[in-house]
Amino acid sequence: MNISTDKNKRSVVDTITLSVIQNKLRHICSEMDISHEKASFSPVISEAFDRSNGIYDINTGDVIAQGEWGLPIFMGVMQETARDTIAKYPALNEGDIVVVNDPYRGGTHLQDVRMVKAVFYQGKPWCLLANTGHWPDIGGMVPGGFACQATEIEQEGLRIPPVKLCRQGVMDEDILDMILTNIRVSQERFGDIRAQIGALQVGENRIVELLDRYGVDVVSSAISELHNRSEQQVRTLVSEIPNGKYTSQSFIDSDGVDVGRLTISLTLTVKNGELTFDFTGSSKPCRGPLNSTWATTQASVYVAMKHIMPEVLVNAGCFRPFNIVPPEGTFLYARYPRPVSGCSSETSQRIMEAIFLALSQAIPERLFAAPFGTSGNFTLGGYDPEKERHYIMYFFSGGGYGGWWAGDGLTNGTSIQGISKTQPVEILEQRYPLLVEEYALRENSAGAGKYRGGFGVNYRMRLLRGRAVASFLMDHGAIGPPGILGGESGASNCIELEVGGRQVNIPHVSKGSGFALSPGDAVQVRTPGGGGYGDAADRDLESLAVDRARGYFRTAEKTDD
Incomplete structure (x- = not known):
């Protein structure tokens, strides 16, 4: 294994080492997923796999790797969660674990509870680990949290801002009591909490082993190279799409409160190896729970493109050729107190459908x-x-x-x-x-x-x-x-x-x-x-x-x- 330097002063890891590190990073996330699954009490996690684990950049929150068995929609969402965690806690201590489910702070709906932990190596923070688990209940008007008649987020359940559930390895019992007191069947949720914490510990152990074997410089250079290669691969695939503007619409039956469908309008521009997604012509914010958070809207675009380009390795590099116009003023850019319980499971799929319909006009042989x-x-x-x-x-x-x-x-x-x-x-x-x-x-x-x-x-x-x-x-x-x-x-x-x-x-x-x-x-x-x-x-x-x-x-x- 060696590192060479090219004429542009960019470190290049040899091909074999690069491949090993690439697969090891993905394997770490997959092992976290399995640990999360096997230790969870809720069948929706242990049997249905409604969870995901990933590795994120300590400074930017960019996704480094995600496992083969994690939910793709959480891929981009947890990237935003990591960024928001960095903004609130720029200097996490070793053993700290942040818990958050606030949809407006890099989230989906309240039931998807995320945890974030910094991995330290030789006394310095090196990366963030994050995971998401769907809790079957988070309080709210109806069991399960899918209150179709909800018109504000408080009716959907308990909203948790980024707070430290664990401080230097010790669980904060006050935070835990506050959470468990406000949800149904709390004894089952305690098991799910321990499963998420355990999965993060598994990831930390494996990251340290990887760094012990290859060193910080080699692994960091490999990650940078993998991001660049993913970006180039996506740009190559996008260059095969004819330049132009493609429009489409998809529809949601109703928002659960008001009768009448919601429209997702997309103008997709293909130009010079990049894609621009403009949803600003979509319906206004709705009263019911079909509003989508900005993190979910972005993640929906990423997952849709992964369906179309399945060969691309997922990391932050593959997102670089995608420009998403913030659809402010529409139901795809939810702000407090809009309800959002349907965003990740329903609205996200309508966003993807609009993308598929638009690109089917340009590359039907791939759609x-x-x-x-x-x-x-x-x-x-x-x-x-x-x-x-x-x-x-x-x-x-x-x-x-x-x-x-x-x-x-x-x-x-x-x-x-x-x-x-x-x-x-x-x-x-x-x-x-x-x-x-x-x-x-x-x-x-x-x-x-x-x-x-x-x-x-x-x-x-x-x-x-x-x-x-x-x-x-x-x-x-x-x-x-x-x-x-x-x-x-x-x-x-x-x-x-x-x-x-x-x-x-x-x-x-x-x-x-x-x-x-x-x-x-x-x-x-x-x-x-x-x-x-x-x-x-x-x-x-x-x-x-x-x-x-x-x-x-x-x-x-x-x-x-």
Whole structure:
């Protein structure tokens, strides 16, 4: 291993060492993710992987690395969290851990709680470690925090500014008590807190081992080189996109409070190896919880481009060719006290959809039709008289991806802003007083096309005992995911409630909260399918025969149930 210096006085690490350090940094984050997952009490983290861990620059907060199994949407968000932590605590002590969930300070919604820790090496701070875990409850109007009728952030739950949960390795019991006293099922949250702290410790140990082996100069030079290479790789890929302006729109069913859709308007400019994203024509700030924080809006752009350029190594360098115009005055730039519980799970996916639709005009050979585009947030909170305990269940489900230039869309895929998976039915029935009566492929949901979209799913859950409160924050209930190049839209989202033997309507189609359930009441959800790619008339006969043989489409109209 050696470091040479080129004519521009830039340190260059040899190729083998560079590759080893690159993979080691990513492996450290992945090991943190696994530790976080295995030690967590909440099934949404331990089973569904709604968490992420990363390494960030000690001075700038720039992302250095993120693991393979962390949620991509947290990638850019935690970069903003790191920067805000540096601004408040420019000189963290060894052993300090900062906790924060304030959406307006580099965050998403209140349920995503972040922790930040400085790693010291030979007595000096060298980098920041950060992680995010989705807590199933953070207080607020309804169990789970997805209060669709919320019109201010205080109604959504406890807002924590950056504060030191641990000081020089000792937990601040007063801060801990304040947090646990203001949330539901606090004993479970304490386990999740310890899991996040443990993951940061794992990362610190591995960082020190890396620096012991290669030294600060070599690792720092390698990181700088990796950032430069990611930037150059993105610029090369962007240069393949024809210069010009491309416009698109995507729509959110409603904000959960006011009837009427929200519009995301994008003007995407491609020029000289750079992309400029301008969302300033989007809808004004809304009263309901679909406003997006600035950190989430930025992260949505990064994740969308990662879908289009999957070969690019993620670090701060790959963001440099992207210019995002701050969409101030729109619902994509939330300011206090706007509610934001739907921003990371729903609004982020509409932002990505707008980007996909815009770039499909320029590079259809690298794009795909719209995916199902909703996390399908379903929370159920109540008391189980048999187990004599309160509970909070947070559940999300998969759907269909859009058809693409070389094949049909993925069926029952994870939401596009993350890699979290649906929790196993057996775990749900073991932990909560419910019966999952159905979990099946949603036939007829795929958008038709030369390459059809993937299929959504149907699931039906029935409450067995006790009383509970159900809330839903979903999307694509009014309009299905659109196809491209003549492809048809996928089926839209559908929620059905059976309460007291009668059907209950959801006023906002895909959003509603505070529904009281009794034993025997049931929830039925049908998730969207993906849009179709290309004209359905061009689909080959063999694929059509397979579709018919498998019973994927029961009628001539391919997007009706």
